[in-house]
Amino acid sequence: MFTFVGMKFTFGVIATFGLYSVLWRENKFYRFWEHVFLGLAAGWALVTLWIETLKPLWWDKMVGSIAENGNTAEPGFWAWAFMLPIGLAGYFVFSRKHAWVGRVPVAIIIGLWSGQQFDVWIQKYWPQMNASMVPLFPTNFGFRPQVPLDNPVLKATIEQNVYLSQAIGNLIGTITLLSVLAYFLFGIELKSKFMQGTTKLGRYLLMVGFGAIFGSTVMMRFTLLIDRMYFIWIEWFQNIVMGRGI
């Protein structure tokens, strides 16, 4: 337990207890560990940004590099220096008088981003629209059978057919798509009872979707707790304290 790894894990366990202590009530022990965590995250981000991003992608390109024999390995390009004032201009957002300067780098980023969006939109949604066009009428009124592992002819026959079970699934998908799209028709007044019913159905189906998303989110939060308990009881207590692991 008193090795470097043991101490590291013990420190982690104390931090975990500290952060979970907020469940009992707001306290100084929790505040302490919250600030430790924030400080570590901010410090780490700063160093990583320099080592992994700014140095190789900007500094090294600007100053170049020298080989072991003293010759130039890679020439530097001074024009990269212009990136610095553009980047620093972002901090003018803190000045009331010169806040407009801060909009320059933001405008450049938005411009670059917007330029990509035409292509991105097609790339993103076109295949999804294509995948929404599914057969609604069955060619075989039965359930899709299990595809046999060793019979390619039967496999091909099964895949050519649209089974009733598949057609029902496709119909539910199509109704969901159309009714949810109808719900977002805010530009025109929907007077017909059919359209009002469709938009209402769209709203209910959206709520079903949100419920499913919420369920996934809750599961993920539970998994975080389970992982912390694994860290405390298996990785630390069982492996370090009881000496069954590292």
Added chain:
Amino acid sequence: MAMPETPSTSSLGQKMLSIPRGVWFLLLIVLATVPQFVTMTIPNIPEDSSAALYKELMTLPEGSTVIVQTDWTKSTQGESRGQFDALMRILMRKNIKFAFMSVADPQAPEVARNALKELNLERVKNGEREYKRWEDYVSLGFFPGAEGKGKEIGESMLDAFKASKDKDQSNVERSVLESPVMKGIEKVGDLSAFIVLTGTKSITIALERLHDKVKMLGLVTGVMGPETVNYYTSNQLKGLSIGLKGVYDMETMMQFGANHADSSGKVIYYMKKFTDDIPNWEGKKNLDRGTRYYLTLHFTIGLMIIAVIIGNVGVLLTRKKGNA
């Protein structure tokens, strides 16, 4: 004047509603801990998307190169670590070379490196070959502009990573393009797959720019699952693992295979989407965090369902008594 009758504080409904918060937390902690000491696989039917992912990974050509965009940190470790371990075990066992990069969080590259170190220790302990940095894998770095980097990767791998450096076997920093991992990779299509493991929207940013240029596979958290699954159904993603269920699917398929008969001739998992026989990893460590956590998750969700029922019944009883 008659005073309105107020419900007694000792009524059953009130009691149900006034269970101390500490009791719930204590129960939750006990249920999130005790099942972890039980080694048990619960029955499972792998999702189509997980099965497709397993098939794609298992059919990657040996010795080829993939990019693993690893955008997870400790904040999604419960799900992402299991996904990372399963993914890496498959890639390493198949001798696939990989280059990993991150776009979402500065902590992500180090978290991946540490997890990889542990997996390497496990391999050495089991008598398997150590996966060597530079020879078998490289770190491409952290790139804060996901949109720009995705576009660059789509246009030219040589331009996208010409400034990225990693340490070679003699600890000298060199361009990653000189490494055996990136040898012959000039465009993204030269990769055998582009794999995104994330708890963020970085997968959609990558998909928007690369799905038509390279085979893309995804491993996402439960939160990201519902919005990412569209990309699988539209075939933009060739395989997708979602949340803890996805991890459990991967681990159980690594244990039993897909459409694969065991020594007694019994096929454990029949797949709906394909008929190929995808083998398991006999005698290797396959069941890990996913299996342990999935059982535990059932207990914690059980507690939540009980809590919701108790709360609702408590409210009903209290209102009924109040009305009476």
